Amino acid sequence: MRKLALSDEILMQVDKPARYIGNELNSVMKDTSQVDIRFAMCFPDVYEIGMSHLGIQILYDMFNRRDDVWCERVYSPWPDLHEIMKKENIPLFGLESQDAIKEFDFIGMTLQYEMCYTNILQILDLAQIPFKSADRDESDPIVIGGGPCSYNPEPIADFFDIFYIGEGEISYDALLNLYKEKKKSGYDRNEFLREASKIPGIYVPSLYTVTYKNDGTIDSFDPIYDDVPKNVKKQVQMDLTDSVYPEAPVVPFIKATQDRIVLEIQRGCIRGCRFCQAGMIYRPNREKGVEHLKELAQKLIASTGYEEISLSSLSSSDYAELEELINYLIDICKKKKINISLPSLRIDAFSLDIMQKVHDIKKSSLTFAPEAGTQRLRNVINKGLTVENIMDGSRQAFEGGWNKVKFYFMLGLPTETEEDMRGIPELADQVAMLYYDTVPKEKRNGKCQITISTSFFVPKPFTPFQWAKMYDPSEYLGRAKIVNDHVKEMHNRKSIRYNWHEAYITVLEGILARGDRRISDAILKVYENGGYFDAWSEYFDYDRWLDAFKECGIDPDFYTKRERSLDEIFPWDFIDIGVSKDFMKREWKNALAESVTPNCRMRCSACGAKQFGGGVCYEN
Structure with missing residues (x-):
């Protein structure tokens, strides 16, 4: 009978103990003596969010179809358990076996959101594995990163041995087979990493060196050995119909975000x-x-x-x-x-x-994402949506019995003017007016409810807007104020509700999204000063980040407020998507x-x- 890593006494002390006991429906159990490779698949956020992630379910299923591999799941312990594990010196464990993941061969983390970067360090810390790849030895697992944030891996490059660039169905078998082969012939960590770098889609940060110009931009990015590829090519599964997909995914004990x-x-x-x-x-x-x-x-x-x-x-x-x-x-x-x-x-x-x-x-609400308040700005962002599309869709919805509409917009987009900002509540007002013009009074199911939400634009790698500049938090909040004030001037203002995103998180997300290797030290400093679960507003502390940047000699404005030149070398240019x-x-x-x-x-x-x-x- 398997023994839980946490005692009943500890489980009784923490919120939602079912996050940590495993044994859910469709989870995979194997005999450790019958497998050659143990793989911990980690999501650096709380269980309910990680269990909603399709990518992990696909890889979990794919790895466990191999007789020689046992893949288990790991999620970030909530702060209440984090403190207990640190105090009691309990190592982080896999949900299936309840064994310490520091004894596993691989730890793979899916990187979905920049604000989870401090949770990468939380997982390594609780697992009792050195933070930096350079400090690990043969007894430590190979730490792999994948997912959308790995398309600019440089801000977290120091913490990973390997990044997998692309869709996991293609090259993981080759990587696991190479590891088995090296284990049989006498395992040398550095030799394995060097050979792994030759597998398509595999990036080993320690095998590349970066130099910088006097202005802080990148001067060169090159492999340190001739047999290591200069560029890393994204892996794509072209035949989706016949590719692996879980037919019996793990079903959580508690309600997940996507249940x-x-x-x-x-x-x-x-x-x-x-x-x-x-x-x-x-x-x-x-x-x-x-x-x-x-x-x-x-x-x-x-x-x-x-x-x-x-x-x-x-x-x-x-x-x-x-x-x-x-x-x-x-x-x-x-x-x-x-x-x-x-x-x-x-x-x-x-x-x-x-x-x-x-x-x-249930006629609840319909959602549009015009992203911008005017047609001019929608053309700038190439959003294939016109006012006519929105009005036609809204009219048909109102005639069909809906009376609630949600609109999603972005503020701070390239070339945005005050007219574009004011266009957001004006569009909402037009739609509200359409409702009252379309639906006779006797057929209305209450008043029309228009909810407009604005996030602040973050330029991301591998987009046409990767050259764009960002702004100070005060500037973003000023733009939200323009929208908010203009909502109050609308004829149908009582039918319009306005929400906006946090500006400080936006700026930090922008730094982490387009950062380079010099950012790693600041991320580590934030974690050492108590920062993790930054994706959760109740734990996010902007000043802690500013202090870390200052201590590490990093100018945040260099990564945000500077518009890039077209010939600048980006930290992610070595990746071929x-x-x-x-x-x-x-x-x-x-x-x-x-x-x-x-x-x-x-x-x-x-x-x-x-x-x-x-x-x-x-x-x-």
């Missing part, structure tokens, strides 16, 4: 929004076969017991077989009383017709010219993703 079946229907996006990193790094757009998805939905329903199924995609409306898939799901879910969730739909006649049939909507830097430059110039680029199905813009040999690039 439902997740059916991935496609990867990538055809739209080309210039601010969107996911839309660029996951190119080309690839779809799963609809017949396969039907079979998969049946298996997932049978193996989990969930009461809701959700489609996963960057833009569900662009999936070619959406109507057939939805009609099938409606048929099977109605019998089993399972709700269907349809995120990422454009609000048009087809989508509204589908929503009428799906009984989980298949989308060329020349394309990004063209799109940056198109943005400044307020010129719209058609989506991938309308016209190929020669971004470079055609080299992967499939997907939307080859549809016609």
